[in-house]
Amino acid sequence: MTDHTHDPVDVVIAGSGIAGSTMAAELAEAGFSVLVLEAGPERKLSEMVSSQIWSRRLRWAGPEVIETGDLVGAANFAMGWGTGGAGLHWYANWYRLHPDDFRVNTLHGKSLDWPITYDDLRPWYDHAQTYFGVSGDAKADQWSPQSDPYPMPPLPLSRQSQALKKGFDAVGLALVPNSLAVNSQSYDGRAGCILDGWCDAGCPIGALANPLVLQWPKAFKAGAKLRHHAYVSKITTDPSGKRATGVEYLDEQGARHVQPAAIVIPACHTIWNARLLLLSANDQHPDGLGNGSGLLGRHFTSHALTTIHGLFPDETEPYRGVTGANTLCLEGYDDKTPAKGAFGSRAWLAAQATKPNDLLGLALARPELYGAALDDYMRRAARHYGNMTVLCEETSIPENRIELDSQKDRFGLPAAKVTNTLPKDNAARSDLARAEGLKIFKAAGVSAPWAGQRAPMHMMGGTIMGDDPATSVTNSFGQTHDVENLFLAGASLFPTPGAVNPTATLAALVFRTAKHISDNRAALLR
């Protein structure tokens, strides 16, 4: 039974994270009436308390994801909850996919192709880096794709990076300043970074681009509205099934609301985008909206992550810097077949600022230690620890997927279930990277480096884009093939993940889609 019906808007967006807020700002500035429905609570900069303990309050508190397969465990860690979503506690590593990442199937006969090329997306990447404010050294990083110069110079090399660089130099790989959506100097009215290493708890001074300082002020100024505690549970369509009519959502008390809209844009993050379309099945779309191809939820991907750790002879000040990474190595990224039986790109993110506690903290880097041994280690690690992370590509396969489970979540809706198993040749690639990382640490003078267990990082796919409605869910603008005024925003659109963090690409796609919606305003608002 319907409890409340609201006045219609031009655009309703589900999710207020980087995808939703960027889309809201762009479309509101283009003159659309925009409403964003956010499942979580309102957030303020004052909640970004510098503490790994307090920071957990910013994290996902939505329904649990059921995960199966051998590369799982990231779902609840990867998402945000409340204004700005994970944009409040992301690390702002800022990378473009490489030209070959858009043509993996053509070049290698596996995974997928994108319906666009790097050249199509390049102007939007360039725009996005100015919008977010990116620091880096494109000249030194000759392995990144061509781009406009970064708006800001890089952050200074940290002591951790200096220690690690010896290892990279010794094995003949280039370690260069990282590119980050973090201000190395004041930019666009926002302060420069002071390298205190608290990004994971949120950057209340706005040196790290987050939606509370960047997108939401723009969106509000242009008239966009944001409603919290609004859990979108269904997209409705007209009797033909060809046009969405709006969404239904549940408020904190569980009351059902109807929000009519001319354009509907889920921007709920990968799993929840696919799940919302699956939940919206109706007579015209019995298998879910946008599922004419039968591929809705399929081709889920992540990055296979391995961390390398060690205690350096010299002091490294691990507590300083940015949580993301101070330095980067993309040399070799474009070689997707580094050995027989191994497949995929890899990227090294080095010298992440590390505090004593939390999932990526000093103590959990050595989970087997406790008691006096833990204390001895902590005292040494607090001053001598160094680390780096390798992200490896996961091949996009239909078997890895998001689907509805028979279990119900706390809203009484079928729970989201994710299956993700790393293909064998990707696992072999990840093993090679692990060995490479340990070798680099040894070459840097660490006598007994160690590697963490392989884990997933980032979630992509599930509502993949493509030219052919028979093999994809949306076109290159994120517009579903089956429902003309239903667009998706976020990494759920990625046909392939490359081996770099997704947000620069996600943002570039949002800008491109917003322009498309704006250019087709009359047709879409009819």
Next chain:
Amino acid sequence: MRRRRFIANILRTAALLGTVPRVVLGQSQEGDRPMSLTDPEAETLSKWCDLLAPGAARAGVARYVDQNISGRFGESMLLLRYLDSGAMLPFYRGGIAGIEQESQHRFAMGFARLDPQQSGEIVAAAARSKTEAWTTPDPNFFYFISRSDAVDMVYGTEAGFAQLDIPYLAHIDPPKPW
């Protein structure tokens, strides 16, 4: 099935715990009653966490866990919330019951009465997934989560940083440690 095992554990532990002597709960907890855990459960957790990160009991780990499993999920400060967002109280209850079960199985007495070598044996078993009687929740996962709670208390607060002799460098100081 899993839930039934939890309940069985809890019942058995409740029966066993009535007689154990009270261990020191920690300065910050003196006089306070736990909100969700029972007193004996809090005592077991406190002693367990102190073995994982010495100082955790005094820093108030049992109260930290108890408070953070008692309120709204979205307000919780525990690591568990983003590794398994299922109900928290049954997880901790089950883990504490598992410790007691293992203790009875190995030494025929409650965990609170074990000497350091005996209690250390149980920690080592959980850390290596070698428990004999305790099966749910996964002892190794419970070890991982409760160790993180202990680490939060000992090393993750401003006092903890000071103890490690590293600067805290806060943008916004925590209004209280947790």
